[in-house]
Amino acid sequence: MGKFHHTVSRRDFMKGLGLSAAGLGAATVANPGFHDLDEVTASAGGELKRAWWVKENDFGNPATLEIDWSLVKRPDRSKISTFPYRNSTHPTAVYNKEHFAELQKSVIQHAAPDWEADSIQDLAMSGATLALRFYNYYTPAGKTMFMGYQNSPTPADRNMARWEGSPEENIRLLRHASRFFGASSLSVTLLDEDTKKLIFEKESNGKAYVFRDVADVEETATEYIIPNRFKYMITWTHLQATELTLREPSTLGQSASNMAYSRLPFISVQMQEFIRGLGYHGINAWSGEMASSNPFGVLSGAGEHGRFGFAVITPELGSMVRGMCRMLTDLPLEPTKPIDAGISRFCLTCATCAKFCAFGALSLEDPSWESLKEADTGVPYSPDGFKGWRLNTVKCANCTACQAFCPFNSSGRSSFIHEFVAGTSSITPIFNGFFANMEEAMHYGNKDPRTWWENEEYLYGINPKFI
Template identity: 75%
Template structure:
């Protein structure tokens, strides 16, 4: 009988999962080319570039045609441009809704209860935990733009242009440009990279107004400009780049402690730095990048889904990717006029897995994440106190009034372990992408092995990683 690593037979392996008699044959729908576990293991791969620079995804991820989202139904006729100035970023902080008030008053108690899942004796952050949290939170996105006395729309505009160098601007095909930008993005520190073309449908995802009240207007002339009342966007700006930043992996697994929250602080302190470099690089080529990374121009989840970076999941605002689970921060957006090749949406079975997993909502003690199935329905404002709920898609919607932004959900997602810590994660993730037979087992990994949630105190004795990122996630 074929052995996996010459130690465990396929039958014994499946029996260990509680699937005696099922065998690997029960999961042959994964790919008819796999005959045993050794072949599945050797086929596993991370997010690297293949020939021609295209993104090579894990073997269990399939691509869909442009504009299709196999795991997210969209009714574009119901999608309307939202007014960002009327959408509170964190309504939880100001809301007088009874649940929001309760959550604020009992935050420390609820936080401890979540963390004690992995650390029963944990009594709160130590002074060194608070010191790390404070150090990582000192420099946030506004620090990069306030000294420059400019907005994020046009950016610094400091890099020399081709014209100033007496050189022609860069001219390349859409495919060449996409490969070039992916290389630059990686160099500057971005993790994932995707492109969506703006058309009459996807334009609806761009906010009608920014939080400062200025309108985003698509104009017929060729004038890119910011005035006191509007941002003028010429029609040549039709390529929306979506990019992400990998969070410190081991800190992410210590959320929702304040030590764990340092992972988000650190990411947000770097995102603007990366964003400025990206914007100035595009300027140096002879084009423009309209900097939308902060969420002022457009929401992150729709463009991340359409660009194929990940899938819409039960965590609502947090996109889950096949390679990094929920360990990414800043689903950043940048609109540009350099011609690019759009990337394709994916089907990795993540949304389908969320149907039965519910791990994130189980540990959301603030009751912000939904426990039910995806729906077209929006939140009722009178009941929830929410000022805004997005329309036009069948999915999950966050109760922003309840959400304390503790990010516990990001620590508990079983996909955080996919293909990174051992072969079994990649195997089960691949199986769950097409059949639910392993879903309960995969969800229980977090419960029994704490792959997604760890004792905060243990971080100080953990192996050190550059920028806190386990190399397996790079």
């Protein structure tokens, strides 16, 4: 990859695409302040350090995802299995489980043709990172995510007035704190009569989520009671280990996911306690509780809906985001806008993730209004009310190969070439198929798992170019 970047000049690359004038002209039309491509790639992109090609849409209107709110119903999570693949008796799921090793191997050998099996050091790393995966810090302390740890002193405990900042000041405050805790970005959705439909009707334990005109948050034996003033849904992203992500779906590569899930609850506790220390309350949903992450990620502009279905793809981190967490709060916050970075349009012609999904869980078809049928999946729930892609959770073995192969993992971070590709894709989709094929041919996606042990590892496994 390094040789490719050094031997192809900016001018030659654009000429090869026929864009030496047209591509820059299109960029200038979209962003009239730019005079040449160096200015384009050097653009800061605003407070969130977004690239120049990331455009904002109106609040509640993710132009890249059509939503019919009249069809959206509050899901009952008590009837939804979190990982239906594991216990499914659906014929495809049974086959995939019985042939997991050979299916996994077929994908890994795309980058490592002579790869045969996990080494003892690979398995040792997997075991270490699995030790705290999904560890719940609340349960040992006899606390719940809904009510919080309640360890941080409140302003009243300190004989002080609570923090009173403007919504704009508050979101800057949370962004600063969340970055310190380990979150990559933070965005906000305003809860209204439509977006309230995204809150589960019931949790997996059978308790109902109810909104009432009451003063305090309360948890009973049958209900989670949310005061109506709680109308700010925070969404934050978490970057998992970058080099290990590129070595998925090997067992070693999956350590990136394991490690992320061991850190997510830690960040969530700190976020919740920080908000408590300001004099407010945060209702935590770090691992699927309270609401699905994808809709709030799209509505708040954290990223775009892509062919992955359940996972949001971001302009900055691509598909390396793990566990997009939510927190509902009464701290007044400035909502953030949904974005258009050309990601969903790229997914239309790319389909690389679906091609390399050995388990057939990702769709190769165009986006659809149709939800998956129970007869095909063996599970009673598939989200309605939007035109997009849906992950077949019965077939999904959580191998995470789709993450490794996503071309957006390299956009805007590794070199000028990737910045240019992402920017061009956002303006015109005509070259998307070419870019996707180039990404696959150059092996920018998954890498040979064995090479990870040969290179110097980054702190927490994260390449500084992504921070």
